[in-house]
Amino acid sequence: MVDDGDLVWPRVLLFALTLVTVVALVVVAATSTTAFSPHNPTWDGATDLRNEIETEPGVESELVRDSTRYGAFSDASAADGTVAFVVAPASPYTDTDAARIRTFVENGGTLVVFESVGENGNELLADVGATARADGRLLRDEYENDGGPAMPVATGVENHSLTDGVDRLTLNYATAIEPGTENATVLATTSDLAYLTPEDDRLEPGDQLGTHPVATVENVGRGRVVAVGDPSLVINAMLDRPDNGRFVRELYADSDRVLLDVSHAADLPPLTAAVLTIRDARPLQVLLGVGGVVAIAAASGQRARSIGARARRLLFGDRTRRADPGEGMGQSGQPSSSMPHPSDAERDAIVRRRLERGDDRVQRVRGDGNRIRRDDDDRDTVD
Template structure:
């Protein structure tokens, strides 16, 4: 039964049924959106203001690099480390010893690790595990003079000359913290009117204002570690603010592969998680392939059954038409009906001969004088 026929009645459209169809379609679309998006802060598939879907899409659209989602740190041991950059954005949980060891080996083999962290301890713990000296402070940076929409969103105006800062004149921060560099090289600092505090801090109680580092880079073994004291640089609402997108692009420029490390972050949406799981498991890929082959086989069998029914119906109709033609008076037969009769009586004749005879007989029959 066709959908349109099901929706129609003798009096017009069956509106209750139409409403049911509309609600069903809406429900399916809504479930699809829910299954393919995330609401987690810093989520790579979160399209809201606090997600990082724009950053992920920006990397995915770059034909010069490949990108992978890392749900298991085993991915750090695959591929060429010295051609890979890994982004760790505000991890929710600390890395276990085994996980940290894999990341450390990745850096030792020449990989680039970029850690975005402000107030969480997992980021600092990971930096210590891989042998980096830089650490995030954890207190809120505020700038009463140079800011975007308020003191908690300072504009970092001091930018060093480095490959990671090419084309970058400033970074627009959002609830950032300072980075204690140790022996690391400072790439970006705030203005000299910045202080560390919180929403309750009284500016008059601040002893001094100064510039604070917010981005550092350092060599660790054969690799490098970049520390950014503001994971919000990557979120959708801040990605296009000056000059955040350019800076983030520079961080992976020159590499062949980008890893988005979500192994210690919020879960992926169900459909994406399933896709990543299949890509990472040869056994799962085999299972999906077998299911696909089974579906194709079912569809092919279904198509053959449908074709058989159509041919049977067509042949039945043709046989009926031929029988009717045979029952009619020769004088009343048309040229096509004469052809059907000849095919029935002389199956050994070819189509050209049947057509010639049918034309001749039809003309002879219809050209006879009326004897009445």
């Protein structure tokens, strides 16, 4: 005899395995492994920044997947109070995309570009009318650093509304920002012992030591552009280093909304991309909503029918089931002898109705019927 427990445990294990598999697939579909991605929860992602912005009271946040979205914030009333973050863009912005962002800035928006070694950030800075540029060479400091020369500490913080409460910036494989013109204001600089190198090289006798700007701000039209020489300031592993988090928060402290521009970053996770696509497509929302209602109604109707059938079986038993086509039949398929024979009067009435003939014909047919009945009884006795 098989123990019920022997049957239950395999089912439990199968259910647990299925649940773990489904959860793992959902996690993979909803997360990213791309550096600087707001959907990457590992050390080089920016989920902490996204969560901080989303939970900031009075601040709206939005992921911008397409530069056309800047058109919704291009008028003066919407641009003023809106900050857009562009972090190490992986591909260049087209002239049309850059023109939308420039209109956004000129009408009062704030654009923050985090760039170190890539040229895409510099091209965007040029296209929107800013003069600041990322140098591109690695910034090192053998003396003022946090864990190594490639992590210099910028201790020269200027007194500015964007640096309120900020005493230092902890950098990680950063570069210098060249202000370009006198219109740009330097927000933070390294110590006077820092130097720039094309590679991650140690200090050589010919290297020039000096102070290098790492963050600037300048006015463009009615708005402003902030250039920061270290995208790593926003990643999970660096956001809580002194005073990176405070500096990033001050960039949007007086704003009503923050746009996280991922339009030129690596691909979004599939699940996130699907959710954002549905959110942006009104007809698709209606279609899915109607489909969901129909599916629920169909499932509810089927379940109701199943419950009704079960209730009828409980209340009325086998009387509600269909008759078996073989019931009342013998092994040969003929009517069983156990079935009651009609009386002579009943048979007379049936024959009269069907044949509509005289009494003699009726008596003859009835006699044939009696003979057939006797033959059936004799056959049953022999069997």
